[in-house]
Amino acid sequence: MRKIVVGSRRSNLAITQSEWVIEQLEKHAGDSYDFEIKKIVTKGDQILNVTLSKVGGKGLFVKEIEKAMFDKEIDFAVHSMKDMPAVMPKGLVIGSIPVREDHRDAFISNDHIRLEDLRSGAVVGTSSLRRGSQILAARPDLTIQWIRGNIETRMRKLKEENFDAIILAAAGLKRMNWNESIVTQFLEQNVCVPAVGQGALAIECREDDEELLGLLAKINDDYATKTVTAERTFLHLLNGGCSVPIGGYAYLDGDQVVLTALVASADGKTILKEVVRGTNPEEVGKEAAESLKARGAQHLVDEAIEENQE
Ligand SMILES: NCc1[nH]cc(CCC(=O)O)c1CC(=O)O
Numbered sequence: 001m002r003k004i005v006v007g008s009r010r011s012n013l014a015i016t017q018s019e020w021v022i023e024q025l026e027k028h029a030g031d032s033y034d035f036e037i038k039k040i041v042t043k044g045d046q047i048l049n050v051t052l053s054k055v056g057g058k059g060l061f062v063k064e065i066e067k068a069m070f071d072k073e074i075d076f077a078v079h080s081m082k083d084m085p086a087v088m089p090k091g092l093v094i095g096s097i098p099v100r101e102d103h104r105d106a107f108i109s110n111d112h113i114r115l116e117d118l119r120s121g122a123v124v125g126t127s128s129l130r131r132g133s134q135i136l137a138a139r140p141d142l143t144i145q146w147i148r149g150n151i152e153t154r155m156r157k158l159k160e161e162n163f164d165a166i167i168l169a170a171a172g173l174k175r176m177n178w179n180e181s182i183v184t185q186f187l188e189q190n191v192c193v194p195a196v197g198q199g200a201l202a203i204e205c206r207e208d209d210e211e212l213l214g215l216l217a218k219i220n221d222d223y224a225t226k227t228v229t230a231e232r233t234f235l236h237l238l239n240g241g242c243s244v245p246i247g248g249y250a251y252l253d254g255d256q257v258v259l260t261a262l263v264a265s266a267d268g269k270t271i272l273k274e275v276v277r278g279t280n281p282e283e284v285g286k287e288a289a290e291s292l293k294a295r296g297a298q299h300l301v302d303e304a305i306e307e308n309q310e
Helices: 012-029 057-061 063-070 129-138 151-160 170-175 210-217 222-238 281-294 297-308
Strands: 002-008 033-039 076-080 092-096 105-109 123-125 143-145 165-169 185-187 201-206 246-253 256-264 271-278
Touching (some): 002 012, 002 063, 012 201, 057 063, 063 076, 092 210, 105 170, 123 151, 129 246, 129 256, 129 271, 222 281, 222 297, 246 281, 256 281, 281 297
Parallel strands (some): 002 033, 002 076, 123 143, 123 165
Antiparallel strands (some): 076 201, 092 201, 105 165, 105 185, 256 271
């Protein structure tokens, strides 16, 4: 019997996701493995009062966990795919991408007023440049206000503070078993292209742990792997980080990957969007990045990076 230690952030969502993965693995593990969760506090969990893009972005949630993996204190970790940097550190790999939850953003407003019906000047809470930009593109008369905290905190702020609406990932709500009736509307990609990898999980482990990789492969989902690969190839080639609004969402149409890719300005005044299809996920991601670059996307990325280096 091998004991497998799973590193997890301490938030309810992170623990729920880790428990879900363990449950899936137990169906294949027989009596050979025993799983244990070890909670790890990350920088991203401690810093709650500033915009993520100002303090270093995505890596904040994974660094400590990756150190524990190198030190062999843990064997694997379950991350939200969208929190993963586009490039993996040497020695670690994504060993599995399980079946994907809902990829959409969920718009949640007081009194269930829809996005198109909000009064002019209404306040929408989000800490995501991508969501803020696309909301402003649809409704330039609204006000975006930064909001942070986990799902529970944001729901409380919607009720108690001066927000008319907030936007959360549908996947988080569904995994936490929140009643869908709290959602006013799910935003489709014609209104709000989701974050690359949104709704998918990344199981990260050491690249030389072949036994574990064999087990993780059993819960890998081919659909999620193809679509997320197209999205992440696009993200990687744009070299965007999270200081510029970037979105990407792919689905399969028969044997074709169909990727909607977006790069925008934070004020929503410039929205560059491409839909690319093809059979090879990497090629599709690459083509989307190149088409958007040809239309000036790199300019938006570089501008945003400069703005954030104050
Ligand atoms: N930005 C934080 C984050 N990272 C992953 C999720 C949950 C949904 C997912 O798996 O994509 C969330 C919450 C949110 O954006 O509302």
